[in-house]
Amino acid sequence: MAKVLVVTSGKGGVGKTTSTAALGAALASQGKNVVVVDFDVGLRNLDLVMGAERRVVYDLINVVQGDAKLAQALIRDKRCETLHLLPASQTRDKDNLTQEGVAKVMDELREKFDWVICDSPAGIERGATLAMRHADAAIIVTNPEVSSVRDSDRIIGLLDSKTLKAEAGERMDKHLLLTRYDPIRAERGDMLKVDDVLEILSIPLLGIVPESQDVLRASNLGSPVTLCEPQSAPARAYFDAARRLEGAELPVVIPSERKGFLGKLFGRRAA
Amino acid sequence: MNAQSPTKPAQGAVPAAIRFRGRSFVALVLAPEEPFDDWLARLDALAEKSAGFFLGRPIVLDLKDLPVNRDGLKELVEKLGERGVRIMGVENAKPSQLGPGLPPEMRGGRPANDIDPAQEAERAAAARVAAEKAAAEASVPGAGADAAEAKVAAEAAAKAAADAVAAVQGTVAPASLPSLIIDQPVRSGQSVVFTEGDVTVLGSVASGAEIVAGGSIHVYGALRGRALAGATGNPQARIFCRKLEAELVAIDGLYKTAEDIGAAQRGQAAQVWLEGDAMKIAAIG
Numbered sequence: 001m002a003k004v005l006v007v008t009s010g011k012g013g014v015g016k017t018t019s020t021a022a023l024g025a026a027l028a029s030q031g032k033n034v035v036v037v038d039f040d041v042g043l044r045n046l047d048l049v050m051g052a053e054r055r056v057v058y059d060l061i062n063v064v065q066g067d068a069k070l071a072q073a074l075i076r077d078k079r080c081e082t083l084h085l086l087p088a089s090q091t092r093d094k095d096n097l098t099q100e101g102v103a104k105v106m107d108e109l110r111e112k113f114d115w116v117i118c119d120s121p122a123g124i125e126r127g128a129t130l131a132m133r134h135a136d137a138a139i140i141v142t143n144p145e146v147s148s149v150r151d152s153d154r155i156i157g158l159l160d161s162k163t164l165k166a167e168a169g170e171r172m173d174k175h176l177l178l179t180r181y182d183p184i185r186a187e188r189g190d191m192l193k194v195d196d197v198l199e200i201l202s203i204p205l206l207g208i209v210p211e212s213q214d215v216l217r218a219s220n221l222g223s224p225v226t227l228c229e230p231q232s233a234p235a236r237a238y239f240d241a242a243r244r245l246e247g248a249e250l251p252v253v254i255p256s257e258r259k260g261f262l263g264k265l266f267g268r269r270a271a
Numbered sequence: 272m273n274a275q276s277p278t279k280p281a282q283g284a285v286p287a288a289i290r291f292r293g294r295s296f297v298a299l300v301l302a303p304e305e306p307f308d309d310w311l312a313r314l315d316a317l318a319e320k321s322a323g324f325f326l327g328r329p330i331v332l333d334l335k336d337l338p339v340n341r342d343g344l345k346e347l348v349e350k351l352g353e354r355g356v357r358i359m360g361v362e363n364a365k366p367s368q369l370g371p372g373l374p375p376e377m378r379g380g381r382p383a384n385d386i387d388p389a390q391e392a393e394r395a396a397a398a399r400v401a402a403e404k405a406a407a408e409a410s411v412p413g414a415g416a417d418a419a420e421a422k423v424a425a426e427a428a429a430k431a432a433a434d435a436v437a438a439v440q441g442t443v444a445p446a447s448l449p450s451l452i453i454d455q456p457v458r459s460g461q462s463v464v465f466t467e468g469d470v471t472v473l474g475s476v477a478s479g480a481e482i483v484a485g486g487s488i489h490v491y492g493a494l495r496g497r498a499l500a501g502a503t504g505n506p507q508a509r510i511f512c513r514k515l516e517a518e519l520v521a522i523d524g525l526y527k528t529a530e531d532i533g534a535a536q537r538g539q540a541a542q543v544w545l546e547g548d549a550m551k552i553a554a555i556g
Contacts, residue, residue: 124460146478150459150477150478150479151459153458153459153460153477153478153479153480154458154459154460154479156458157458157459157460157461157480158460160455160458199475199493200475200477200493200495202456202474202475
């Protein structure tokens with residue numbers, strides 16, 4: 001049975017695309033058949049983060065409109081053969097996404113894959129609501145700061161009202177992925193605490209991804225962090241999140257600054 | 272009638288604000304039938320039996336399925352006017368039936384108990400008789416009562432008559448207030464409007480969310496959004512929450528924003544209520 005996930009946040013720049021790529025690659029590296037779908041028509045980025053930007057021929061809109069077959073538009077990852085990308089169109093308008101067309105594509109993807117991960121555009125407009133419409137579960141990407149948390153709360157409200165699952169009277173599973181968590185700033189109290197975010201949003205925590213240069217470097221290299229730096233702290237957080245998605249019960253560790261004796265010594269000297 | 276927006280700060284900055292309040296009145300709805308002459312004749316017969324039944328009452332005409340044009344309606348309203356029946360609005364009207372000089376269109380009416388004119392006339396008559404009798408007794412000079420006593424008795428009689436009228440009007444009030452229970456958090460951007468009665472939320476009300484209630488608001492969680500209680504003009508309504516972090520609280524059109532809420536009550540379990548035009552906030556529990 002395929003599971004359709006939507007990665008959403010309301011606010012832009014919190015790490016939806018990065019998380020989609022990292023989680024997709026993490027699930028695929030465990031042998032699952034995974035497709036990541038870019039719904040950000042007109043501002044596509046997932047192809048860049050996946051390093052597939054030079055291999056795009058057809059896109060989601062072509063498939064929705066019947067100009068291309070799904071198999072023609074899917075791009076298989078070169079590093080991990082069970083990982084696929086369905087890119088968005090950069091030139092077309094999101095008004096070309098029709099509800100019936102998207103439904104048809106999603107049905108086809110459900111047949112082919114174990115996991116269908118939809119990367120939602122920011123905002124709460126048509127693109128975002130279409131991306132979440134067919135989902136079985138949602139990952140809400142949130143940064144530990146007030147505007148991101150409030151936007152996430154808004155998105156959770158939409159997930160409970162505008163999706164097929166909600167309209168059928170069922171409850172959609174929602175998972176909170178806290179990204180760009182900075183242990184140093186958290187210690188100083190410049191950031192919302194994990195408990196505060198959980199209390200406000202009151203949905204279960206899928207994982208905490210620390211702020212890291214590794215993530216930025218991976219994005220610029222065009223490789224999900226779980227493929228290019230699998231031993232890094234953010235990659236480990238994404239691997240754990242992927243295992244939790246598959247039902248494993250792992251305790252969530254709040255990242256903290258771990259400095260050895262020498263690190264402390266040098267840290268003081270530099271200060 | 273805009274019952275949803277708070278209109279006047281409870282304390283402070285904005286001077287001379289105009290205060291709007293929501294009020295609901297029970298209007299009598301008349302549904303005319305054709306031919307109008309027959310219908311008016313029946314109305315006359317009714318008015319004869321219970322004199323003054325229409326006096327001082329808000330009356331609304333229901334035009335549902337009535338094939339009358341603008342001029343026909345104007346004539347009917349005039350004829351009703353001659354009988355002392357003043358029309359404050361029309362319901363279920365087509366735009367072609369309305370125009371200047373005619374009562375405005377009314378929408379969103381909700382059914383109330385039917386009013387039986389005969390029964391009401393009986394009660395009013397009984398009240399009047401009781402009042403007259405009491406007044407007559409009080410004014411009998413040989414009964415040994417002095418003037419002051421007579422006055423007290425007359426006042427009591429007047430009060431009894433008033434009570435009787437109030438009892439008649441009371442029959443149209445709902446027996447109990449309905450309430451709305453929400454068993455999940457209210458998320459940012461969601462708006463819960465329930466003007467009929469109390470709202471209870473088993474969870475938090477997020478920043479950017481809004482609860483509008485005709486009665487009181489109870490939040491078993493943190494109140495971070497806006498809570499507007501007593502929105503249809505009920506100064507008795509209150510707001511209760513486990514943790515007060517509201518952006519705005521309002522009761523009966525008087526409001527306080529987060530800035531005006533004292534630091535002592537922030538983050539506490541608290542209740543909000545009105546004493547006259549002053550909004551009070553105090554910790555509970």
